[in-house]
Amino acid sequence: MNTAPPSDLSALLKLAASHQQAGNLADARDAYLKVLPKMAKNPDLLNMVAILCQKTGQSDAAIGHLNRAIKLAPENTDFINNLGNIHLERNEQDTAAKCYKKALTLNPDLPSAHYNLGLLAGKRGEEDQALAYFKKTVELDSGFVTAWIDMGNAYKNRNDLIEAEQAYKKAIEVAPDYYGAHYSLAILYSEMGRIEEAIAGCNRTLELNPTLAKAYLQLSDLKKFKSGDSEIKAMEKILESGKQDRLSLTQINFSLAKAYADLKAYDQAFQHLVEGNTLHRSTFDYDAAKDEKHVENIMAVCNEAFFSRLEGQGSPDETPVFIFGMPRSGTTLIEQVLSRHSQVFGAGELSAIVDVMKNHFRKDSGYPEILKSLTADDLRPIGEAYIKQIRSLAPKARFITDKMPVNFMYLGFIAAILPNAKFIHCRRNPIDNCFSCYEKLFKTGQLFSFDLTEAGRFYRAYDKLMDHWHEMMPGKIIDVQYEDVVADLEGQSRRLLNFCGLDWDEACLTFYESERNIKTSSLAQVRKPIYRGSVEKWRPYKKHLQPLIEALGPLAKDKAL
Incomplete structure (x- = not known):
């Protein structure tokens, strides 16, 4: 079956791809949706549209597109796995588990399906089961960095701190430039009271990802800021850019409040507290x-x-x-x-x-x-x-x-x-x-x-x-x-x-x-x-x-x- 796009659709596809590359996911989704009626039997396009729908808050539409993709390519384990991920995000745990297990019946050595079953077990508080799935994941793919990180999380939840540290260090070994591995180890060191190592971990995280708001928030809990600290200027720049999501802006405001309090600039500190609290208060109902x-x-x-x-x-x-x-x-x-x-x-x-x-x-x-x-x-x-x-x-x-x-x-x-x-x-x-x-x-x-x-x-x-x-x-x-x-x-x-x-x-x-x-x-x-x-x-x-x-x-x- 020929599912290649006619030449007159090329411009739309290029536009969609450019939006996606720039991080404009809603625009990318809409551009792909304009193409979809003429490429309705292209399972890869359906999968792509489903992923974008999910990332832009349209999970019902995402499920519909993925089901059509799976109907066209019933043995594509990536599509089935993606469907499970959407159900897991919706907290439809039993349906998610069925998807992951179906993927494993088609390919018992699919690392991502083992990994996702581990995440599901962790959500259910089944840490031993989660560890078994994460270990199987890295056995199949030793470079699966997030599996090492989540293995560390599972060990930490069991209070097996030495094993957690080893898992996080393994994540850094397989992906030394992945900020998430350094951040996870920094959190562990914070909780263990190894404050200097935790600060070093946060600093390394921010070297790799200078706009990661949660790393600034963690750092603000660990250190006393001094006048001229580079982190203060970096956080102010993040706020000025306005490019971060609401949670990140909230985290930066709380971090700056702590920094200015350390500097005894209490009016500035309070202004950031007001902004951070107001942002977060707008995300929920409370009476x-x-x-x-x-x-x-x-x-x-x-x-x-x-x-x-x-x-x-x-x-x-x-x-x-x-x-x-x-x-x-x-x-x-x-x-x-x-x-x-x-x-x-x-x-x-x-x-x-x-x-x-x-x-x-x-x-x-x-x-x-x-x-x-x-x-x-x-x-x-x-x-x-x-x-x-x-x-x-x-x-x-x-x-x-x-x-x-x-x-x-x-x-x-x-x-x-x-x-x-x-x-x-x-x-x-x-x-x-x-x-x-x-x-x-x-x-x-x-x-x-x-x-x-x-x-x-x-x-x-x-x-x-x-x-x-x-x-x-x-x-x-x-x-x-x-x-x-x-x-x-x-x-x-x-x-x-x-x-x-x-x-x-x-x-x-x-x-x-x-x-x-x-x-x-x-x-x-x-x-x-x-x-x-x-x-x-x-x-x-x-x-x-x-x-x-x-x-x-x-x-x-x-x-x-």
Whole structure:
């Protein structure tokens, strides 16, 4: 079958190709679509149009074009693999898996299909399966650089940090000029506390890709900028060009805010914070009133009757220590201090509470309403399921910390299933706490933090809920004030250990020497002796923070230090 284009279509094809080469994907797509009616039986063109449709947000059209291409060339594994990729991007995981497996039935040695099945397994949290697919990928094609990188990611997710480092280094070996390999290794070094190596990795990344916004963002978390630093000028140029997408512009603004704050140019820093937060806030819907109503619902469900009905019926295990509070309230610091004790294992931010809740209820109605159906007989099995999940992380530890900040929303449920758990509530000056959230570009969640008024409203709701938990659980929760820890690390550490029933351990004072892998927005700070620079950090910005102060209301005065 002759599918070559007639000569009168050559100009359109050249135009489409030039648009594609220039990165004008929508224009390239439209030009190819004009050609398509006269070349409808050309599977390669259909595949090309499908890829462009997908990249320009038209996934339904992309699937249609690819299905037609596959009908014309049913044994073309690249087309089938591409179809799987589109379904995976749409989170249609089962359909994606069928495509990849179909490609492998036609060609069992197709590296890309093994790789994509690895990505799919990783999305499902099946790290062992993901590793098996990535290993098969590089066995078939040792130069498959992204497979080495994702193998490193899978190892990192399992906390196998040495293997992760080796995989990232292998990626650099097979593709020394690929910025993504250097960036991935820099992230690992950041989390391991190897700060100088992390900075070097970010610098190498930016040598290879000088406009990679996320590398500047990572670097800004790791270093203190000085006047004349070349990165500042480079970031300003990126903003002036206006060529980056919204996420990249957001990341650059947050990075410049940190740089100018380091230089004590606070007005410039705040302007970049406003621009970065405004950009990000425009990407999602958020209604502070819904969070306020959610807190009211939690308080209504988890009332005195709830606690008296379920008291003392859960698992008696004393292993869990819950560390919670607002984001940026010092939860990482407190976990670092405790985890240096010989009898404590720091597990980090765990999803285990939400996991066991979902596994038990298996129904559509949401939290907190689902707690109304909770019976005394339910509690112990749910508590034991949680213990089983965390115990696998540290079989011999006396205590295991879970420092998911948002667990403050679930304290009634947690106290019911684990009545002997320890509860450590991290507090911080409300203005400092909210402003610290506003300064950070959270990768996921924390939707309240990108607007000062919304941050203040959320903080008030959180504070109201914590007052409720103290009333319902008298003596069960210890409050730890961040500013007190900074002023008297040993005194507050002794207080915490005493609360947990632990003897004094001098190692708690050298929390910064921990070898734990840490994922926090204060990467550099938790790897150094006690950091005092975050106390009253809001003051140089006071004239800009009136919306936050007004939203906090009496909390900005009564509970500020």
